[in-house]
Amino acid sequence: MEKKNNLRAWLYLAPLLILMAVFTFYPLINAFIVSSYKGYLPLSGTADGIDLFYNYGVILKNPLFKKAIINTFIIAGVSVPVSIFLSLLIAVSLKSIPKLKGLFQTIYFLPYVTNTIAIGMAFAFMFHEDYGVINLILGWFGVSPVNWLGGTATYAAQMIALLILTIWNGLAFKILVFTSGLENIDKQYYDAAKIDSASKWTVFKRITVPLLSPLILYISITSVIGALKAYNSVVGLFGDVKLGAQNNSMITIVAFVYQYKDGYTDKGYISYAAAASIILFFITAVISILQTIVSKKRVHY
C-alpha cells in the first residue's frame, strides 16, 4: 500500500520533474561541463583538454568581468533596499487613501505589465541631456543640465539613471505584494498602537515592518536574485551594443555572459560565458542562503 502510494506521488510529480530536468538541471550541468573545457569550439566540437579551473582563472583576471561584477553588485546593493523601502511607504500610504487606491494601484502596476526594454527606452528619453524631462525639472531648482547617458556622461550619472530605472521597474510588484500583506495585518494592532500613543512613523517602524518581515524577506531574496540578473534595463537604456554611455561602462554579469556567448566562434569564448554564469549561480545561491540565515534572527514568527 505504502509503496503504491509512493509510486503514485512520483507519477504526479513526474511532469514537473521531467521539465525541470530538461530545462534547469541539464543546462546547469552542461554549463558546468562546458566551463571546464580549455579552448573549446562548439562548431567543431574540439577542445584542447579539460581543466576545471582554467576558464575561471581567465575571466576573474579579466577587467571587463570585474567591472561587470562591480556594476551588478552596485545595482543589487542599492536598488533592492531602496525599492523595498519605497514600496513599503507607498503601500502604507495607499492603505490610508482607500478611495484612490484602485487608481494608484493601476498606475503603479503599469510598469509590471510593460516590457522592461520599452520602459528603458522611455527612460532614455526622459534622461536626455537637452530634451529630457528630468533635466527640465532639475532646471526649476537651478541645477544645470546633467549629462546622464551621453557619450561623456560620468560613471555616477549613468549609474544613477540605471538605478532609478531599476528601482522604478521593481516597485510595482513589491507594492502589490505589500498591499496584500498589509491587508492581512489585524487592524487591532493599529488600534492598540493608537491607544499607546504611537506616532505614524513609530507605527511603521515598530509594527508594520516587523509584522511584514516574512514578506520583506521573501521580497528581498527574490529581488536580489532579480537584480543580480540585471540586463534588460541596461539594454533598454543604452542599447545592446554599447551597454553604457561609454562602451561596456554599465556591463553586468549577464551582459558579460551574453557577449561571450555570442562570440562562440572564437576559441574558448563559450567556456568563459559558461564559467561566468556558474559564478553568477554561486553568488546568487550564497547571498540567498546568507539572507535566510541572517533574517532567521530578525524575522518574526
Place this chain on the structure above:
Amino acid sequence: MEIKMVNLTKIFISKGKKEVHAVDHVDLVIPSGKLIGLLGPSGCGKSTTLYLIAGLLRQTEGQIYFGEEEMSETPPEKRGIGLVFQNYALYPHMTVRENILFPLENLRVEKEEAKKRTYDMAKLVGLEEMLDRKPKELSGGQQQRVAIARALVKTPRVLLLDEPLSNLDARLRLQTREEIKRIQRETKITTVFVTHDQEEAMSISDEIVVMKDGVIQQMGEPQAVYDKPANLFVAKFLGNPQINVFDGEIKNKEILIEGMVVGKKDMPDQKIFVGVRPEAFVVDNENQASFRFKVDLVETIGRDTTLIFDMQDDSENILDKKTFKAIIDAGFRIKADDIVHFNIKPDKMHLFDLNGNIL
C-alpha cells in the same frame, strides 16, 4: 476622572445602506474612581460604546467629557486612556517587556524611569519572571495580564476593558476577575468593564449599566438593579437561573396567575406579566397556600433543590412548553409529580405591563 456621555450616538451604515444604531442617544455619567460593568447581550453596542470613549470610533452625534474637559474630537493618542482589547491585541513580535514599555516610549518617558515602571507593573500583575517571553509563549490568562499591564503602565485617566475574560477557562476567569478588582482598587482608576456575563458584571462592579439595542436600560449598584429592575429585559437579563415570567392579571386588586392569587396590587384590572425570582418561592403546604403546581422534575445540587414545573398542561408540543424554576431548601422532601403549595415573597416578585415596563 469622571466620564460623561451626552446624547452619544453612533450610527453605522452597513452594506445595504441600512442604518445600524449601535449606540443610541446615550446619556451616562461614570463616577470617578469606580469600576463600572457595562452589560448586555451580544451586539447591543458595548464595544462600540467603549471605542467611542477611547476615540477609536467617532460618534455620529453627542459629546464625551473626561471631567470638565470635552474629548469628543480628541484623537485616541491624546485621550490618555488604557484599553484592554477583547483578544488582547498584544504585539506578537515584541516581548512582554517591550509590549509594556511601548506606550512609555511613545510618551517619551525617561529611560530609567520607564524601565522601573515596566518592572513594577509586571510585578503588580505577577509577570516579573516572564518579561522576556513573547506573547505566544504565554497562557491566555498571562497574556491578559500583559494587556492589563500595558494599559495601566502609563497611569491612564481611564481604563477600558472589552470582555477581557471571555477567552479564559472558568477557574482562571474567577482568579483574573479578582485580580482586576484588586488592581482597580489599588490604582483607583475609573474603569469600564464590558461583559455579556451578568454574573461577572455583578461580582466585579461597583455599579452596572445594562444595555440593549444601543439604549441604556438601567444603571445602579448590582444588587439594587437586581432587586428593582426597571423593565422585563433587565429582570430577565440578571439572575441565574432566569426570573420566571408568568402570564397573569390584576383583578379586584389581586394578582392572579392562572386564577390563583399570589399577592395584592392596588391597580386597575389589566393583563400583566408576573416576574418571580426562582428564590422567591416559599413552600407552604400546611396552610394550603393558593399558588400550587405539580412538580415535573427535581434537581438537588448541594444546599439547593430546584423544582422544575410547567403551567399549561394542555400544550401539545413538549418543546413549546414554558417551564419554570423554583429554588428551595434541600431540606424539603419533594418528588416529581407532587403537588406543592407556595407563598411568593412580595419583594422578589415584579409586575410588568405587556410592554415590559415595570408597574
